[in-house]
Amino acid sequence: xxxxxxxxxxxxxxxxxxxxxxxxxxxxxxxxxxxxxxxxxxxxxxxxxxxxxxxxxxxxxxxxxxxxxxxxxxxxxxxxxxxxxxxxxxxxxxxxxxxxxxxxxxxxxxxxxxxxxxxxxxxxxxxxxxxxxxxxxxxxxxxxxxxxxxxxxxxxxxxxxxxxxxxxxxxxxxxxxxxxxxxxxxxxxxxxxxxxxxxxxxxxxxxxxxxxxxxxxxxxxxxxxxxxxxxxxxxxxxxxxxxxxxxxxxxxxxxxxxxxxxxxxxxxxxxxxxxxxxxxxxxxxxxxxxxxxxxxxxxxxxxxxxxxxxxx
Numbered sequence: 001x002x003x004x005x006x007x008x009x010x011x012x013x014x015x016x017x018x019x020x021x022x023x024x025x026x027x028x029x030x031x032x033x034x035x036x037x038x039x040x041x042x043x044x045x046x047x048x049x050x051x052x053x054x055x056x057x058x059x060x061x062x063x064x065x066x067x068x069x070x071x072x073x074x075x076x077x078x079x080x081x082x083x084x085x086x087x088x089x090x091x092x093x094x095x096x097x098x099x100x101x102x103x104x105x106x107x108x109x110x111x112x113x114x115x116x117x118x119x120x121x122x123x124x125x126x127x128x129x130x131x132x133x134x135x136x137x138x139x140x141x142x143x144x145x146x147x148x149x150x151x152x153x154x155x156x157x158x159x160x161x162x163x164x165x166x167x168x169x170x171x172x173x174x175x176x177x178x179x180x181x182x183x184x185x186x187x188x189x190x191x192x193x194x195x196x197x198x199x200x201x202x203x204x205x206x207x208x209x210x211x212x213x214x215x216x217x218x219x220x221x222x223x224x225x226x227x228x229x230x231x232x233x234x235x236x237x238x239x240x241x242x243x244x245x246x247x248x249x250x251x252x253x254x255x256x257x258x259x260x261x262x263x264x265x266x267x268x269x270x271x272x273x274x275x276x277x278x279x280x281x282x283x284x285x286x287x288x289x290x291x292x293x294x295x296x297x298x299x300x301x302x303x304x305x306x307x308x309x310x311x312x
Contacts, residue, residue: 009062016065023067034116034310041097041120042070045127048093049074049086056082081271083142084279087135088286091124095290098124102297115306118297125290128283131159131177132184139283141184146271153188156181 020039024030030038043063049072050060061073078086098120105113128136144151160181167174206213211220271279294303301309 013062013064016070019067020065020070030310034119037097037116038119038123039065039070041094041123044097045090045094045124046070046072048089048091051093052089053078053082053086056086058082058086080142080145081275084139084271084283087138087142088283090135091127091286091290094124094127095121095293098293105300111301111305112309114297114301115309118294118301118303118306119310121290121294121297122303125287125294128287128290129177130155131163131180132156132187133180136283136287137180137184139279142271143276143280143283146273146276150192153185153192156184156188160185 017039021032021035024035024038025032042065046063050063053072053074054060056079058078059075061075063070063072074086098117101113101117101120104110105117127134128139130140131137132141140155141152144155160178163174163178163181167178203213206217211217297306
């Protein structure tokens, strides 16, 4: 069984790598040497995520190329206090190939090496934009969650509108970023609705059982009353709104364990304001450092020239 799983994983990695290589060389017209170099840089970037995630107890389920990049699949939930470190590890590790290329440029004087350093830096800088699923978006999502449950939703809405405006002046790439903003806005809205539904259900059931309005108290009371489910349904309908009860029945049916699991899911612990401020400073310093490095490199090879070098 393990061999079968390993074979599937290997095939997925191979197909992903070939799709990336084919699209970037044949469709985008990138020199195959550059494509291989970019794949190596992306691999180092994603390895950074995997290493720091493992140090925080999150396991790596595999790294895969896709037509427009690479992704590391992480097992388990990432705690908000770990998310900034795991997210920033990618761009930080991803700068290693750029630094090596720059040192080699200083040693040899070959403009191609400086060009690669610029391109790798710009890619990592782009990844730090504050939009999911980019690394910068994961950082800001964790930081905003420490301020207010509504902060992520409104921030995503602002990014969505900003990208739509910028797409008119700066090109269609911002339409893709606007789509990311829309996805983040919907996810934040759904999470808010789910958490509010959970709180409403706990309050309603607490009123039914005359217990404290906590998940643990409601679950304990439900288990004591399981002998008479008809009575539970009758009492619940008196206190819960008909729509909420119908929605819960659609999701959970009559499975009390599933409903208890839903009630038991506490909102994940958020970062303290102090830690959030510290990670915000680290995030800002990382963005400024990469931007300065790109500016410094552009004095040797202009950014437009560096991207032009990638073509045949």
